[in-house]
Amino acid sequence: MEAEQGFSFLSVGTAIFNPSASRTYVSLPCSSKLCRALPVSDCRSGCEYIYSYGDYSSTQGVLATETFTMGEGVLVPRVGFGCGVSNQGEGFQQAAGLVGLGRGPLSLVSQLRIGRFSYCLTRLDETKTSPLFLGSLASLDIMGARALKIRVTTFALNDDGTGGLIIDSGTSITYLEFEGYRLLKQALLSQVNLPLGDGSSVGLDLCFQVPLSPENYMAADASSGQLCGKMMGSSGISILGNFQQQGFHMLYDPEGDNLSFQQTRCDQL
Structure with missing residues:
Protein backbone atom coordinates (compact mmCIF):
# COMPACT_ATOMS: atom_id res chain seq x y z
CA MET A 1 0.00 0.00 0.00
CA ILE A 114 6.09 3.18 2.07
CA GLY A 115 8.91 4.09 -0.28
CA ARG A 116 9.75 7.35 1.47
CA PHE A 117 8.76 9.49 4.42
CA SER A 118 9.73 12.77 6.05
CA TYR A 119 9.20 14.69 9.26
CA CYS A 120 10.00 18.12 10.63
CA LEU A 121 10.56 18.57 14.37
CA THR A 122 9.47 21.89 15.80
CA ARG A 123 11.70 23.40 18.46
CA LEU A 124 11.30 22.44 22.11
CA ASP A 125 10.02 25.88 23.07
CA GLU A 126 7.23 25.75 20.46
CA THR A 127 3.74 24.35 21.06
CA LYS A 128 2.92 23.61 17.43
CA THR A 129 2.80 20.05 16.12
CA SER A 130 5.59 18.33 14.19
CA PRO A 131 4.31 16.92 10.87
CA LEU A 132 5.07 13.44 9.55
CA PHE A 133 4.57 12.82 5.82
CA LEU A 134 4.27 9.34 4.33
CA GLY A 135 4.49 8.37 0.67
CA SER A 136 4.24 10.86 -2.17
CA LEU A 137 3.80 13.86 0.14
CA ALA A 138 7.33 13.35 1.48
CA SER A 139 9.39 15.73 -0.64
CA LEU A 140 11.61 18.80 -0.44
CA ASP A 141 13.92 20.90 -2.59
CA ILE A 142 17.47 19.61 -2.27
CA MET A 143 20.24 22.13 -1.63
CA GLY A 144 23.98 21.47 -1.62
CA ALA A 145 26.50 22.05 1.17
CA ARG A 146 30.26 21.81 1.70
CA ALA A 147 31.25 18.51 3.30
CA LEU A 148 34.09 17.84 5.71
CA LYS A 149 36.79 15.43 4.55
CA ILE A 150 35.79 12.54 6.80
CA ARG A 151 36.77 9.03 5.75
CA VAL A 152 33.87 6.90 4.53
CA THR A 153 34.82 4.15 6.98
CA THR A 154 34.27 6.47 9.96
CA PHE A 155 30.50 6.01 9.86
CA ALA A 156 30.44 2.68 8.01
CA LEU A 157 28.26 -0.16 9.26
CA ASN A 158 30.41 -3.16 10.13
CA ASP A 159 29.63 -6.77 9.25
CA ASP A 160 28.96 -7.59 12.91
CA GLY A 161 26.32 -4.84 13.16
CA THR A 162 28.47 -2.32 15.04
CA GLY A 163 29.35 1.13 13.80
CA GLY A 164 27.12 3.11 11.47
CA LEU A 165 25.14 6.23 12.28
CA ILE A 166 21.66 6.28 13.79
CA ILE A 167 19.35 9.22 13.11
CA ASP A 168 17.34 9.17 16.30
CA SER A 169 14.54 11.57 17.23
CA GLY A 170 14.55 10.14 20.76
CA THR A 171 18.18 10.98 21.60
CA SER A 172 18.82 14.61 22.50
CA ILE A 173 22.42 15.50 21.65
CA THR A 174 24.52 14.09 18.81
CA TYR A 175 27.28 11.52 19.38
CA LEU A 176 29.82 11.11 16.59
CA GLU A 177 32.59 8.56 16.18
CA PHE A 178 35.70 10.23 17.57
CA GLU A 179 37.43 10.68 14.21
CA GLY A 180 34.42 12.48 12.73
CA TYR A 181 33.79 14.42 15.92
CA ARG A 182 37.41 15.62 16.00
CA LEU A 183 37.17 17.03 12.46
CA LEU A 184 33.81 18.67 13.15
CA LYS A 185 35.12 20.17 16.37
CA GLN A 186 38.15 21.57 14.54
CA ALA A 187 35.88 23.10 11.89
CA LEU A 188 33.73 24.77 14.53
CA LEU A 189 36.75 26.10 16.41
CA SER A 190 38.16 27.56 13.19
CA GLN A 191 34.97 29.54 12.58
CA VAL A 192 33.98 30.57 16.11
CA ASN A 193 36.41 33.19 17.39
CA LEU A 194 35.38 32.99 21.06
CA PRO A 195 37.12 31.98 24.30
CA LEU A 196 36.65 28.34 25.28
CA GLY A 197 34.93 27.37 28.50
CA ASP A 198 34.77 24.33 30.76
CA GLY A 199 31.65 22.24 30.16
CA SER A 200 32.43 19.48 32.64
CA SER A 201 29.49 20.54 34.82
CA VAL A 202 27.04 19.67 32.02
CA GLY A 203 29.03 16.78 30.51
CA LEU A 204 29.96 18.60 27.29
CA ASP A 205 33.44 19.40 26.02
CA LEU A 206 32.96 22.16 23.44
CA CYS A 207 31.90 25.30 25.29
CA PHE A 208 32.26 29.02 24.62
CA GLN A 209 32.09 31.86 27.12
CA VAL A 210 29.52 34.05 25.40
CA PRO A 211 25.69 34.28 25.52
CA LEU A 212 24.75 33.37 21.93
CA SER A 213 21.49 31.85 20.76
CA PRO A 214 21.81 28.05 21.20
CA GLU A 215 19.38 26.91 18.49
CA ASN A 216 20.43 23.52 17.11
CA TYR A 217 24.03 23.34 18.22
CA MET A 218 24.60 24.97 21.59
CA ALA A 219 23.19 24.40 25.08
CA ALA A 220 23.20 27.16 27.70
CA ASP A 221 24.50 26.39 31.20
CA ALA A 222 22.87 29.05 33.38
CA SER A 223 25.05 28.26 36.40
CA SER A 224 28.32 29.05 34.60
CA GLY A 225 27.07 31.40 31.87
CA GLN A 226 28.57 29.20 29.15
CA LEU A 227 27.36 27.75 25.89
CA CYS A 228 28.25 24.14 25.12
CA GLY A 229 28.00 22.18 21.90
CA LYS A 230 25.11 19.70 21.89
CA MET A 231 27.34 16.89 20.69
CA MET A 232 29.94 14.51 22.05
CA GLY A 233 32.44 11.98 20.79
CA SER A 234 31.58 8.29 20.92
CA SER A 235 33.06 4.89 20.16
CA GLY A 236 31.29 2.09 18.30
CA ILE A 237 28.24 3.96 17.04
CA SER A 238 27.19 7.49 16.04
CA ILE A 239 23.79 9.07 16.67
CA LEU A 240 22.32 12.20 15.12
CA GLY A 241 20.12 13.47 17.95
CA ASN A 242 16.92 15.47 17.85
CA PHE A 243 18.50 18.82 18.80
CA GLN A 244 20.22 18.92 15.42
CA GLN A 245 17.01 17.86 13.66
CA GLN A 246 14.75 20.56 15.10
CA GLY A 247 13.70 23.07 12.46
CA PHE A 248 14.82 20.81 9.60
CA HIS A 249 12.66 18.88 7.16
CA MET A 250 14.19 15.38 7.18
CA LEU A 251 13.41 13.28 4.10
CA TYR A 252 14.14 9.54 4.15
CA ASP A 253 14.22 7.48 0.96
CA PRO A 254 15.05 3.89 2.02
CA GLU A 255 14.55 2.52 -1.50
CA GLY A 256 17.04 4.99 -2.94
CA ASP A 257 19.36 4.87 0.10
CA ASN A 258 19.17 8.66 0.41
CA LEU A 259 18.71 11.06 3.31
CA SER A 260 18.01 14.72 2.54
CA PHE A 261 17.34 17.61 4.88
CA GLN A 262 16.56 21.29 4.61
CA GLN A 263 16.11 24.03 7.20
CA THR A 264 12.52 25.24 7.23
CA ARG A 265 9.58 26.39 9.34
CA CYS A 266 8.04 23.07 10.35
CA ASP A 267 4.73 24.64 11.37
CA GLN A 268 4.26 25.97 7.83
CA LEU A 269 4.55 22.64 6.02
Whole structure:
Protein backbone atom coordinates (compact mmCIF):
# COMPACT_ATOMS: atom_id res chain seq x y z
CA MET A 1 0.00 0.00 0.00
CA GLU A 2 1.45 3.36 -1.01
CA ALA A 3 0.49 6.11 1.41
CA GLU A 4 -0.63 9.35 -0.25
CA GLN A 5 -1.62 11.16 2.94
CA GLY A 6 0.44 13.48 5.14
CA PHE A 7 0.03 12.87 8.85
CA SER A 8 0.59 15.14 11.86
CA PHE A 9 1.28 13.31 15.11
CA LEU A 10 -0.12 15.21 18.09
CA SER A 11 0.96 15.08 21.71
CA VAL A 12 -1.55 12.84 23.46
CA GLY A 13 0.12 12.52 26.85
CA THR A 14 0.26 9.12 28.51
CA ALA A 15 -3.26 7.91 27.76
CA ILE A 16 -3.87 4.22 28.53
CA PHE A 17 -5.12 2.02 25.69
CA ASN A 18 -7.80 -0.52 26.67
CA PRO A 19 -7.81 -3.46 24.21
CA SER A 20 -11.12 -4.81 25.54
CA ALA A 21 -12.85 -1.61 24.43
CA SER A 22 -11.75 -2.05 20.81
CA ARG A 23 -13.60 -4.08 18.19
CA THR A 24 -10.58 -4.20 15.87
CA TYR A 25 -7.86 -5.22 18.33
CA VAL A 26 -6.38 -8.67 17.59
CA SER A 27 -3.62 -10.33 19.59
CA LEU A 28 -1.08 -11.94 17.26
CA PRO A 29 -0.08 -15.61 17.55
CA CYS A 30 3.55 -16.65 17.87
CA SER A 31 3.41 -18.11 14.36
CA SER A 32 2.77 -14.68 12.82
CA LYS A 33 5.41 -13.03 10.65
CA LEU A 34 5.67 -9.98 12.89
CA CYS A 35 6.10 -12.08 16.02
CA ARG A 36 8.90 -14.07 14.41
CA ALA A 37 10.64 -10.76 13.61
CA LEU A 38 10.93 -9.84 17.30
CA PRO A 39 14.43 -10.14 18.79
CA VAL A 40 12.98 -11.51 22.06
CA SER A 41 9.54 -13.11 22.45
CA ASP A 42 7.64 -15.59 24.60
CA CYS A 43 4.60 -17.69 23.75
CA ARG A 44 3.02 -18.35 27.12
CA SER A 45 0.03 -16.13 26.31
CA GLY A 46 0.05 -14.97 22.72
CA CYS A 47 3.10 -13.21 21.30
CA GLU A 48 4.70 -11.59 24.33
CA TYR A 49 7.67 -9.32 23.69
CA ILE A 50 10.48 -7.50 25.45
CA TYR A 51 11.99 -4.64 23.46
CA SER A 52 14.88 -2.38 24.46
CA TYR A 53 16.18 0.88 23.00
CA GLY A 54 19.53 2.63 22.79
CA ASP A 55 18.69 5.01 25.65
CA TYR A 56 18.11 2.00 27.96
CA SER A 57 14.34 2.40 27.93
CA SER A 58 12.29 -0.75 27.39
CA THR A 59 8.78 -2.02 26.83
CA GLN A 60 7.19 -5.37 27.62
CA GLY A 61 3.77 -6.51 26.49
CA VAL A 62 1.79 -8.30 23.78
CA LEU A 63 2.19 -7.91 20.03
CA ALA A 64 -1.14 -7.22 18.33
CA THR A 65 -2.80 -5.52 15.37
CA GLU A 66 -5.21 -2.62 15.43
CA THR A 67 -6.90 -0.17 13.07
CA PHE A 68 -5.10 3.17 13.32
CA THR A 69 -6.59 6.53 12.37
CA MET A 70 -4.05 8.76 10.63
CA GLY A 71 -4.22 12.20 9.11
CA GLU A 72 -7.71 13.46 8.44
CA GLY A 73 -9.66 10.34 9.36
CA VAL A 74 -7.77 7.81 7.21
CA LEU A 75 -8.32 4.31 8.65
CA VAL A 76 -5.41 1.89 8.29
CA PRO A 77 -6.38 -1.65 9.37
CA ARG A 78 -4.24 -4.47 10.76
CA VAL A 79 -1.21 -2.42 11.78
CA GLY A 80 1.08 -4.38 14.08
CA PHE A 81 2.02 -2.71 17.36
CA GLY A 82 3.22 -3.53 20.84
CA CYS A 83 0.56 -3.23 23.52
CA GLY A 84 2.88 -2.48 26.43
CA VAL A 85 2.03 -3.46 29.99
CA SER A 86 5.40 -2.50 31.48
CA ASN A 87 7.15 0.50 29.95
CA GLN A 88 10.37 1.89 31.40
CA GLY A 89 12.20 5.09 30.42
CA GLU A 90 11.62 8.82 30.02
CA GLY A 91 10.29 8.45 26.47
CA PHE A 92 7.23 6.59 27.71
CA GLN A 93 6.54 9.28 30.31
CA GLN A 94 6.29 12.02 27.67
CA ALA A 95 4.02 10.33 25.11
CA ALA A 96 1.57 7.49 24.65
CA GLY A 97 4.11 5.43 22.71
CA LEU A 98 6.93 5.26 20.19
CA VAL A 99 6.69 4.84 16.42
CA GLY A 100 9.31 2.85 14.52
CA LEU A 101 10.54 4.32 11.22
CA GLY A 102 13.44 1.98 10.47
CA ARG A 103 14.02 -0.64 7.76
CA GLY A 104 13.01 -3.63 9.90
CA PRO A 105 9.74 -5.51 9.32
CA LEU A 106 8.19 -4.23 12.56
CA SER A 107 8.42 -0.52 11.72
CA LEU A 108 5.41 1.49 10.60
CA VAL A 109 6.93 2.41 7.25
CA SER A 110 7.78 -1.23 6.50
CA GLN A 111 4.29 -2.44 7.37
CA LEU A 112 2.70 0.23 5.17
CA ARG A 113 5.24 -0.48 2.39
CA ILE A 114 6.09 3.18 2.07
CA GLY A 115 8.91 4.09 -0.28
CA ARG A 116 9.75 7.35 1.47
CA PHE A 117 8.76 9.49 4.42
CA SER A 118 9.73 12.77 6.05
CA TYR A 119 9.20 14.69 9.26
CA CYS A 120 10.00 18.12 10.63
CA LEU A 121 10.56 18.57 14.37
CA THR A 122 9.47 21.89 15.80
CA ARG A 123 11.70 23.40 18.46
CA LEU A 124 11.30 22.44 22.11
CA ASP A 125 10.02 25.88 23.07
CA GLU A 126 7.23 25.75 20.46
CA THR A 127 3.74 24.35 21.06
CA LYS A 128 2.92 23.61 17.43
CA THR A 129 2.80 20.05 16.12
CA SER A 130 5.59 18.33 14.19
CA PRO A 131 4.31 16.92 10.87
CA LEU A 132 5.07 13.44 9.55
CA PHE A 133 4.57 12.82 5.82
CA LEU A 134 4.27 9.34 4.33
CA GLY A 135 4.49 8.37 0.67
CA SER A 136 4.24 10.86 -2.17
CA LEU A 137 3.80 13.86 0.14
CA ALA A 138 7.33 13.35 1.48
CA SER A 139 9.39 15.73 -0.64
CA LEU A 140 11.61 18.80 -0.44
CA ASP A 141 13.92 20.90 -2.59
CA ILE A 142 17.47 19.61 -2.27
CA MET A 143 20.24 22.13 -1.63
CA GLY A 144 23.98 21.47 -1.62
CA ALA A 145 26.50 22.05 1.17
CA ARG A 146 30.26 21.81 1.70
CA ALA A 147 31.25 18.51 3.30
CA LEU A 148 34.09 17.84 5.71
CA LYS A 149 36.79 15.43 4.55
CA ILE A 150 35.79 12.54 6.80
CA ARG A 151 36.77 9.03 5.75
CA VAL A 152 33.87 6.90 4.53
CA THR A 153 34.82 4.15 6.98
CA THR A 154 34.27 6.47 9.96
CA PHE A 155 30.50 6.01 9.86
CA ALA A 156 30.44 2.68 8.01
CA LEU A 157 28.26 -0.16 9.26
CA ASN A 158 30.41 -3.16 10.13
CA ASP A 159 29.63 -6.77 9.25
CA ASP A 160 28.96 -7.59 12.91
CA GLY A 161 26.32 -4.84 13.16
CA THR A 162 28.47 -2.32 15.04
CA GLY A 163 29.35 1.13 13.80
CA GLY A 164 27.12 3.11 11.47
CA LEU A 165 25.14 6.23 12.28
CA ILE A 166 21.66 6.28 13.79
CA ILE A 167 19.35 9.22 13.11
CA ASP A 168 17.34 9.17 16.30
CA SER A 169 14.54 11.57 17.23
CA GLY A 170 14.55 10.14 20.76
CA THR A 171 18.18 10.98 21.60
CA SER A 172 18.82 14.61 22.50
CA ILE A 173 22.42 15.50 21.65
CA THR A 174 24.52 14.09 18.81
CA TYR A 175 27.28 11.52 19.38
CA LEU A 176 29.82 11.11 16.59
CA GLU A 177 32.59 8.56 16.18
CA PHE A 178 35.70 10.23 17.57
CA GLU A 179 37.43 10.68 14.21
CA GLY A 180 34.42 12.48 12.73
CA TYR A 181 33.79 14.42 15.92
CA ARG A 182 37.41 15.62 16.00
CA LEU A 183 37.17 17.03 12.46
CA LEU A 184 33.81 18.67 13.15
CA LYS A 185 35.12 20.17 16.37
CA GLN A 186 38.15 21.57 14.54
CA ALA A 187 35.88 23.10 11.89
CA LEU A 188 33.73 24.77 14.53
CA LEU A 189 36.75 26.10 16.41
CA SER A 190 38.16 27.56 13.19
CA GLN A 191 34.97 29.54 12.58
CA VAL A 192 33.98 30.57 16.11
CA ASN A 193 36.41 33.19 17.39
CA LEU A 194 35.38 32.99 21.06
CA PRO A 195 37.12 31.98 24.30
CA LEU A 196 36.65 28.34 25.28
CA GLY A 197 34.93 27.37 28.50
CA ASP A 198 34.77 24.33 30.76
CA GLY A 199 31.65 22.24 30.16
CA SER A 200 32.43 19.48 32.64
CA SER A 201 29.49 20.54 34.82
CA VAL A 202 27.04 19.67 32.02
CA GLY A 203 29.03 16.78 30.51
CA LEU A 204 29.96 18.60 27.29
CA ASP A 205 33.44 19.40 26.02
CA LEU A 206 32.96 22.16 23.44
CA CYS A 207 31.90 25.30 25.29
CA PHE A 208 32.26 29.02 24.62
CA GLN A 209 32.09 31.86 27.12
CA VAL A 210 29.52 34.05 25.40
CA PRO A 211 25.69 34.28 25.52
CA LEU A 212 24.75 33.37 21.93
CA SER A 213 21.49 31.85 20.76
CA PRO A 214 21.81 28.05 21.20
CA GLU A 215 19.38 26.91 18.49
CA ASN A 216 20.43 23.52 17.11
CA TYR A 217 24.03 23.34 18.22
CA MET A 218 24.60 24.97 21.59
CA ALA A 219 23.19 24.40 25.08
CA ALA A 220 23.20 27.16 27.70
CA ASP A 221 24.50 26.39 31.20
CA ALA A 222 22.87 29.05 33.38
CA SER A 223 25.05 28.26 36.40
CA SER A 224 28.32 29.05 34.60
CA GLY A 225 27.07 31.40 31.87
CA GLN A 226 28.57 29.20 29.15
CA LEU A 227 27.36 27.75 25.89
CA CYS A 228 28.25 24.14 25.12
CA GLY A 229 28.00 22.18 21.90
CA LYS A 230 25.11 19.70 21.89
CA MET A 231 27.34 16.89 20.69
CA MET A 232 29.94 14.51 22.05
CA GLY A 233 32.44 11.98 20.79
CA SER A 234 31.58 8.29 20.92
CA SER A 235 33.06 4.89 20.16
CA GLY A 236 31.29 2.09 18.30
CA ILE A 237 28.24 3.96 17.04
CA SER A 238 27.19 7.49 16.04
CA ILE A 239 23.79 9.07 16.67
CA LEU A 240 22.32 12.20 15.12
CA GLY A 241 20.12 13.47 17.95
CA ASN A 242 16.92 15.47 17.85
CA PHE A 243 18.50 18.82 18.80
CA GLN A 244 20.22 18.92 15.42
CA GLN A 245 17.01 17.86 13.66
CA GLN A 246 14.75 20.56 15.10
CA GLY A 247 13.70 23.07 12.46
CA PHE A 248 14.82 20.81 9.60
CA HIS A 249 12.66 18.88 7.16
CA MET A 250 14.19 15.38 7.18
CA LEU A 251 13.41 13.28 4.10
CA TYR A 252 14.14 9.54 4.15
CA ASP A 253 14.22 7.48 0.96
CA PRO A 254 15.05 3.89 2.02
CA GLU A 255 14.55 2.52 -1.50
CA GLY A 256 17.04 4.99 -2.94
CA ASP A 257 19.36 4.87 0.10
CA ASN A 258 19.17 8.66 0.41
CA LEU A 259 18.71 11.06 3.31
CA SER A 260 18.01 14.72 2.54
CA PHE A 261 17.34 17.61 4.88
CA GLN A 262 16.56 21.29 4.61
CA GLN A 263 16.11 24.03 7.20
CA THR A 264 12.52 25.24 7.23
CA ARG A 265 9.58 26.39 9.34
CA CYS A 266 8.04 23.07 10.35
CA ASP A 267 4.73 24.64 11.37
CA GLN A 268 4.26 25.97 7.83
CA LEU A 269 4.55 22.64 6.02
